[in-house]
Amino acid sequence: MKRLMLCEEKGRLLDAYVTATDRQAEAVKALSAVAAKDNFREALAHAEQARQDAEEARLALHLHSKTHGC
Numbered sequence: 001m002k003r004l005m006l007c008e009e010k011g012r013l014l015d016a017y018v019t020a021t022d023r024q025a026e027a028v029k030a031l032s033a034v035a036a037k038d039n040f041r042e043a044l045a046h047a048e049q050a051r052q053d054a055e056e057a058r059l060a061l062h063l064h065s066k067t068h069g070c
């Protein structure tokens with residue numbers, strides 16, 4: 001089905017953003033689940049990476065919309 005409102009690249013970036021934010025939410029959930037355990041440091045690093053990925057995905061979407069006007 002053809003996208004009428006979103007251009008193809010914007011749709012791709014939007015999917016990437018949603019995926020990244022989902023992963024971030026999972027990482028944060030995992031972090032609180034292991035907060036009192038030994039692998040806290042590893043979970044913390046993972047959550048931080050997920051946060052950065054989500055931020056990058058959000059920026060890519062924003063920049064694309066701005067430059068492409070979509």
Ligand SMILES: [Zn+2]
Nearest residue numbers: 007010068070
């Ligand atoms: Zn576009």
